[in-house]
Amino acid sequence: MSLRRLPRGALIASALVTGGLVLSGCAGYPGHATAPARTVEDNSGHGGPPGAAAAPATPAAGLKLRRAAEVQVKEIPALGPKTLKKIPESAKQAVVVTGDAPDSSSSTVVLYVRDPAKGWEPVSDPWSAHNALHGWTEKHYQGDLHSPAGVYGLTDAGGRKKDPGTRLPYDHRSAFVAAGTGFEGESLAGAFDYVVAINYNHKPGTTPLDWTRPMGADRGGGVWFHVDHGGPTHGCVSLSEDRMKELLRWLEPSKNPVVVMGDVSMLGE
Structure with a gap:
């Protein structure tokens, strides 16, 4: 069935769901589970305000730790x-x-x-x-x-x-x-x-x-x-x-x- 045959209400709901999936993919980080798409119920106050669960600081901190490990100063092996x-x-x-x-x-x-x-x-x-x-x-x-x-x-x-x-x-x-x-x-x-x-x-x-x-x-x-x-x-x-x-x-x-x-x-x- 083409999109032109869908009722107007169904078309809007489909757009909301599709947009939510796309946004959730951009927030993903290798090695971490992708956050589920946010629904209308998420804005009602149940489980915290919108956006509170997504903490981009964690991946950034992880990257900084990895970079620090990569440039760790090397000593000569076997020297005490x-x-x-x-x-x-x-x-x-x-x-x-x-x-x-x-x-x-x-x-x-x-x-x-x-x-x-x-x-x-x-x-x-x-x-x-x-x-x-x-x-x-x-x-x-x-x-x-x-x-x-x-x-x-x-x-x-x-x-x-x-x-x-x-x-x-x-x-x-x-x-x-x-x-x-x-x-x-x-x-x-x-x-x-x-x-x-x-x-x-x-x-x-x-x-x-x-x-x-x-x-x-x-x-x-x-x-x-x-x-x-x-x-x-x-x-x-x-x-x-x-x-x-x-x-x-x-x-x-x-x-x-x-x-x-x-x-x-x-x-x-």
């Missing part, structure tokens, strides 16, 4: 509050070295950048690395064959080979030579082709070869990132030659890069 507090606010780059265990000479390196709004985000895959023969210590001494756990600046670089394109000050000279063999009989030749000084007992702004020891000679020093020779180190962290060149090119002095290093249990404190 004690370690996080040691990272300066000015640091926008972090090299995280995570040892397999307190007495392990194997570790993993991941590079992170800090976004002002989002927090820390990884920008590399995990890289395999070596650290000291006897693992990690939070109080390093000369000759203890441990890598010093902690958070340290990365300000100076150098090597026997030419600068691969780093923005750090780079000391290129033949004095970067490692002689002899490692703990597993491997050759140390080429280990110091590329190095980055780790500012543990190192004077920032000087060549990695500077032997000034701010905490005293007994606390060791000369702790570097250097080229991996296939075995444990005396205290340094070693990466493959390709990774060392990648690290050197990535570090930016203006972003105050740091290294965060230690075994997984120490970093989790």
Whole structure:
């Protein structure tokens, strides 16, 4: 039956019902039931005044909560509050070295950048690395064959080979030579082709070869990132030659890069 054949009263009632359904659809919110169409009885005062049941503030509040969760500041995974507090606010780059265990000479390196709004985000895959023969210590001494756990600046670089394109000050000279063999009989030749000084007992702004020891000679020093020779180190962290060149090119002095290093249990404190 066409609309033209309906009685006038029936046509008006049909328009009211249809209009109510359309309006109720506009007020719907994903995940919420659509409110039923309001009838003439709704205006009589039974159940409250018209419009009182529809509270648009609830969906809006939900959207705000979701947006806040989406931009929640991220921290570096596996770092506990004690370690996080040691990272300066000015640091926008972090090299995280995570040892397999307190007495392990194997570790993993991941590079992170800090976004002002989002927090820390990884920008590399995990890289395999070596650290000291006897693992990690939070109080390093000369000759203890441990890598010093902690958070340290990365300000100076150098090597026997030419600068691969780093923005750090780079000391290129033949004095970067490692002689002899490692703990597993491997050759140390080429280990110091590329190095980055780790500012543990190192004077920032000087060549990695500077032997000034701010905490005293007994606390060791000369702790570097250097080229991996296939075995444990005396205290340094070693990466493959390709990774060392990648690290050197990535570090930016203006972003105050740091290294965060230690075994997984120490970093989790």
